[in-house]
Amino acid sequence: MSTELPLIGDYSTPTNELSGARIGVVTFPGTLDDRDAARAVRASGAEAVSLWHADTDLQDVDAVVIPGGFSYGDYLRAGAISRFAPMMSKIADAANSDAKLPVLGICNGFQILTESHLLPGSMIKNDHLKFICRDQLLRVENNQTAWTNGFEAGQEITIVLKNQDGQYVADEKTLDELEAENRIAFSYVGWNPNGSRRSIAGVSNKAGNVVGLMPHPEHAIEVGFGPDARGTDGLTFFTSVLTHLVGGKK
Amino acid sequence: MSQEATKEFNIDTVDNAAGTPDVELPWAELGLKDNEFAEIVKILGRRPTAAELAMYSVMWSEHCSYKSTKNHLRQFGQKVTDEMKKDLMVGMGENAGVTDLGDGWAVTFKIESHNSPSYVEPYQGAATGIGGIVRDIISMGARPIAVMDPLRFGAIDHEDSQRVVHGVVSGIGGYGNSLGLPNIGGETVFDPIYQGNPLVNALAVGALRHEDLRLANASGVGNKVVLFGARTGGDGIGGASVLASESFDDTKPSKRPAVQVGDPFAEKVLIECCLELFKASLVEGIQDLGAAGISCATSELASNGEGGMQVELTNVLLRDSTLTPGEILMSESQERMMAVVTPENIEAFEAVMAKWNVEYSWLGEVTDTDRLIITWDGEVIVDVDPKTVAHDGPVYDRPYARPEWQDALQADTFKSSEAGKNLPATGEELKAAVLELIASPNMCDKSWITNQYDRYVGGNTALAAPDDSGVVRIDESTGLGVAIATDANGRYTFLDPYAGAQLALAESYRNVATSGAIPAAVSDCLNYGSPENPDVMWQLAEGIRGLSDACMELGVPVTGGNVSLYNQTGDKPIHPTPVVATLGKFDDVARRTPSGWREEADGQAIYLIGT
Amino acid sequence: MPRIVVDVMLKPEILDPQGKAIAGALPRLGFTSFEAVRQGKRFELTVDGEVTEEILAQAREAAETLLSNPVIEDVVNVEVVED
Amino acid sequence: MPRIVVDVMLKPEILDPQGKAIAGALPRLGFTSFEAVRQGKRFELTVDGEVTEEILAQAREAAETLLSNPVIEDVVNVEVVED
Numbered sequence A: 001m002s003t004e005l006p007l008i009g010d011y012s013t014p015t016n017e018l019s020g021a022r023i024g025v026v027t028f029p030g031t032l033d034d035r036d037a038a039r040a041v042r043a044s045g046a047e048a049v050s051l052w053h054a055d056t057d058l059q060d061v062d063a064v065v066i067p068g069g070f071s072y073g074d075y076l077r078a079g080a081i082s083r084f085a086p087m088m089s090k091i092a093d094a095a096n097s098d099a100k101l102p103v104l105g106i107c108n109g110f111q112i113l114t115e116s117h118l119l120p121g122s123m124i125k126n127d128h129l130k131f132i133c134r135d136q137l138l139r140v141e142n143n144q145t146a147w148t149n150g151f152e153a154g155q156e157i158t159i160v161l162k163n164q165d166g167q168y169v170a171d172e173k174t175l176d177e178l179e180a181e182n183r184i185a186f187s188y189v190g191w192n193p194n195g196s197r198r199s200i201a202g203v204s205n206k207a208g209n210v211v212g213l214m215p216h217p218e219h220a221i222e223v224g225f226g227p228d229a230r231g232t233d234g235l236t237f238f239t240s241v242l243t244h245l246v247g248g249k250k
Numbered sequence B: 001m002s003q004e005a006t007k008e009f010n011i012d013t014v015d016n017a018a019g020t021p022d023v024e025l026p027w028a029e030l031g032l033k034d035n036e037f038a039e040i041v042k043i044l045g046r047r048p049t050a051a052e053l054a055m056y057s058v059m060w061s062e063h064c065s066y067k068s069t070k071n072h073l074r075q076f077g078q079k080v081t082d083e084m085k086k087d088l089m090v091g092m093g094e095n096a097g098v099t100d101l102g103d104g105w106a107v108t109f110k111i112e113s114h115n116s117p118s119y120v121e122p123y124q125g126a127a128t129g130i131g132g133i134v135r136d137i138i139s140m141g142a143r144p145i146a147v148m149d150p151l152r153f154g155a156i157d158h159e160d161s162q163r164v165v166h167g168v169v170s171g172i173g174g175y176g177n178s179l180g181l182p183n184i185g186g187e188t189v190f191d192p193i194y195q196g197n198p199l200v201n202a203l204a205v206g207a208l209r210h211e212d213l214r215l216a217n218a219s220g221v222g223n224k225v226v227l228f229g230a231r232t233g234g235d236g237i238g239g240a241s242v243l244a245s246e247s248f249d250d251t252k253p254s255k256r257p258a259v260q261v262g263d264p265f266a267e268k269v270l271i272e273c274c275l276e277l278f279k280a281s282l283v284e285g286i287q288d289l290g291a292a293g294i295s296c297a298t299s300e301l302a303s304n305g306e307g308g309m310q311v312e313l314t315n316v317l318l319r320d321s322t323l324t325p326g327e328i329l330m331s332e333s334q335e336r337m338m339a340v341v342t343p344e345n346i347e348a349f350e351a352v353m354a355k356w357n358v359e360y361s362w363l364g365e366v367t368d369t370d371r372l373i374i375t376w377d378g379e380v381i382v383d384v385d386p387k388t389v390a391h392d393g394p395v396y397d398r399p400y401a402r403p404e405w406q407d408a409l410q411a412d413t414f415k416s417s418e419a420g421k422n423l424p425a426t427g428e429e430l431k432a433a434v435l436e437l438i439a440s441p442n443m444c445d446k447s448w449i450t451n452q453y454d455r456y457v458g459g460n461t462a463l464a465a466p467d468d469s470g471v472v473r474i475d476e477s478t479g480l481g482v483a484i485a486t487d488a489n490g491r492y493t494f495l496d497p498y499a500g501a502q503l504a505l506a507e508s509y510r511n512v513a514t515s516g517a518i519p520a521a522v523s524d525c526l527n528y529g530s531p532e533n534p535d536v537m538w539q540l541a542e543g544i545r546g547l548s549d550a551c552m553e554l555g556v557p558v559t560g561g562n563v564s565l566y567n568q569t570g571d572k573p574i575h576p577t578p579v580v581a582t583l584g585k586f587d588d589v590a591r592r593t594p595s596g597w598r599e600e601a602d603g604q605a606i607y608l609i610g611t
Numbered sequence C, D: 001m002p003r004i005v006v007d008v009m010l011k012p013e014i015l016d017p018q019g020k021a022i023a024g025a026l027p028r029l030g031f032t033s034f035e036a037v038r039q040g041k042r043f044e045l046t047v048d049g050e051v052t053e054e055i056l057a058q059a060r061e062a063a064e065t066l067l068s069n070p071v072i073e074d075v076v077n078v079e080v081v082e083d
């Protein structure tokens, strides 16, 4: 049986609800990687649930992915306008509540999370001023978060990097804090592709339920369609959160 | 008509035109020839109104009417066998051809040029080139799934090349990346012949379910015509619009932009919005707005459908309130679409617009008259048979002849040249020659370009740069997909216009075949100089003859394409450059074969196949 | 119609990649008098009618919340321009 | 150090997608007093020493040639700011 390219908001097929977990994927106007993120969620065994930026119903999801793209064209600043979406306030509340909803922000999603102040710092234009798309080597610095517990600490992984505004910046005090609190989740290995401070590729909040990173794990989940045409390192992000949800290691 | 409106625009109504046969009209400035203007008067039985003149002049331009090439392009439709047509669901003539893929899937693809705008303003010119070709794909009812960009620039070390090359590449990336369409390939060629005339061709491919196929036609009396997407501005009307004379008095319109600026965010929203419309079957016919804007959309929708169309032009949402009716009809503002909707579906249509926050306005409806009637505040300013605007434009049999210099050109081999006397003889010299060759800008690594393009978005890219063809999966459950390669060689085609076009096809066909796909369809972008030059016209005629013969020989139909003429700097035409895109089918892209050996396994055998 | 101009610059301690690129290009074009360059944003908000104190306050708030990101940027100027 | 401020805006007749996106967002955040928004660029060129007429002329020329794209943009302002 053939399936159609799903419209946004229609991730019903094919599902594989082994874990019973429901993971929300948010779509803003201009979001690009929502269907890819939904595919990654399904590939990990969970159910992908479409969340529309203008809605306020979190639909009882167990975790949320804010995917990449150019929401509102990134015209003002990446993530600047999306941050004010009704769905974002719901997500922020849930992330900060006792339930500590796991939230993963990828690329534009990371930018939205920093604009929302759920994560520290911000992103400015790449130091070389160009869009860059490449297979990127990362080191998992913190495997104690909801989205990284399936990795070994210090493990090197390859996932896709593609962005225009990926240079992570924060003041020195914040950077020191991040380091001291082990909140740098990922750093670039080999070459720093956008001039990020301290080679930071991703960070987490204090509780470890909110993680943001510039590279795209959802593009490295399937042999033949990812980095090097082989890499599937991205899948572990999504299986990690399932482990987290069933009370596995943090 | 109110006195106010008369004063502001001096609206030239049909009645007024009938009563004032001797008013001078700026038809020559609008690019019409005297015989063409005379033909318009004959068709209408009176002088055209300013608005009608605007419509005819843009629709009868070379760009929209193919008046110099129509007679030759026919061969693409004639040199076909039933076998070649077997999988063809929509052939040439629509916005893009559609090929059956099996399993209820179809694919549509097309290549187009945006050469001259990309020279004037490289970033925006290239960006809007991507935008335009993607809208062609949407208008077939398809979801765009990938883009490609065959590019040709002047010498890499020329002072102007930096502006053009970096502008074009970032424009293509800036727009394509923001749409979420993977860039799966292209070409980059440097040659001084393209110095003042770079070639920026853009290809888009889309996938659709058979039942979602939409065509550009307006049928069903009483159905409503809607314009949606961006507002209409003065884009593409050009500097000081000659239509200023539309107001036949001294009130000058405000400035018209010399270039169009693309809004990829608006286009991305438009894509999703259209797909929802298709899925819910909310539009009967749909047309993208590109060159010739509303003139093109209304006249094509009306002439392809049954019946006529009535449109009230003051309903068009404007970005610039000083636009005259003729300018509104000619405007090339980007990111707009026109659709025909049944009255029952209006509410649902508006709900989709509201969801995506897209502006729209109801312009008019389909009528039973066979006429395209456009009013301004109720006054009739256009009353034409839409076919005369959209399809019955002038057709020219331009004279052509094999240039006298062609023999000398072919005789002038490298071996007989000064440099040729120093052909590498020793191993050392050969090594130096090889190094020189691979260091040339045309041979060297293109990742400095392709790394600025997102090749992963969508999660379906099975091959992209540096492979010989791009491969995308369409159906996740079966692996069904397509391979596409674009190729051209202006130098070969200059030497032999017939064989050169065939070689372009042969190369793209081979690239698709070696990736493991079965070649199934061809789209071409014919970049040539001025058709009024018999030498160039001969190159063009030979190119089309060569390509159509080769398609017949290989059994692949041309499903659509684009002709770009007048590519020249001063009197010097570019090399004839027919860019050919071949599309191949995969029943499972898992079987795609990358170029080169990627697996780190020693001991693989290398074969050389062919002659 | 009057406009309210809002100017936003990256905070001085944040390296500005665009400004740096321009600073590098200027001397190559013969413009040698400039020590440093920074690139920021200028917004023009058009107001239909008079710019009241209240509207100006709105503009200031929009400047701080939407038009700039206080983590990396400063609003350096909000002023009314009459045409 | 004195700075020369150069303001560049898209020509009025050119579509400004950035301004459009902001204009769309403002009312959703309760800022309803603005008819239109346009987004441009502000450059600050730092001068080491006094801003002579000659340096100002250089800045004007740089504004027209490098800092703006005359096909789609206008230099709307070049002025000296002393700190």
Ligand SMILES: Nc1ncnc2c1ncn2[C@@H]1O[C@H](COP(=O)(O)OP(=O)(O)O)[C@@H](O)[C@H]1O
Pocket (backbone or CB within 6 Å): B148, B149, B150, B151, B183, B184, B185, B186, B187, B188, B442, B443, B444, B445, B446, B449, B450, B464, B465, B466, B467, B468, B469
């Ligand atoms: N402008 C471009 N856009 C996208 N891909 C490009 C472009 N130019 C070159 N490429 C890609 O780079 C790779 C190498 O190109 P090229 O050096 O022209 O290869 P070849 O000589 O084998 O045709 C190919 O995969 C081609 O599709």
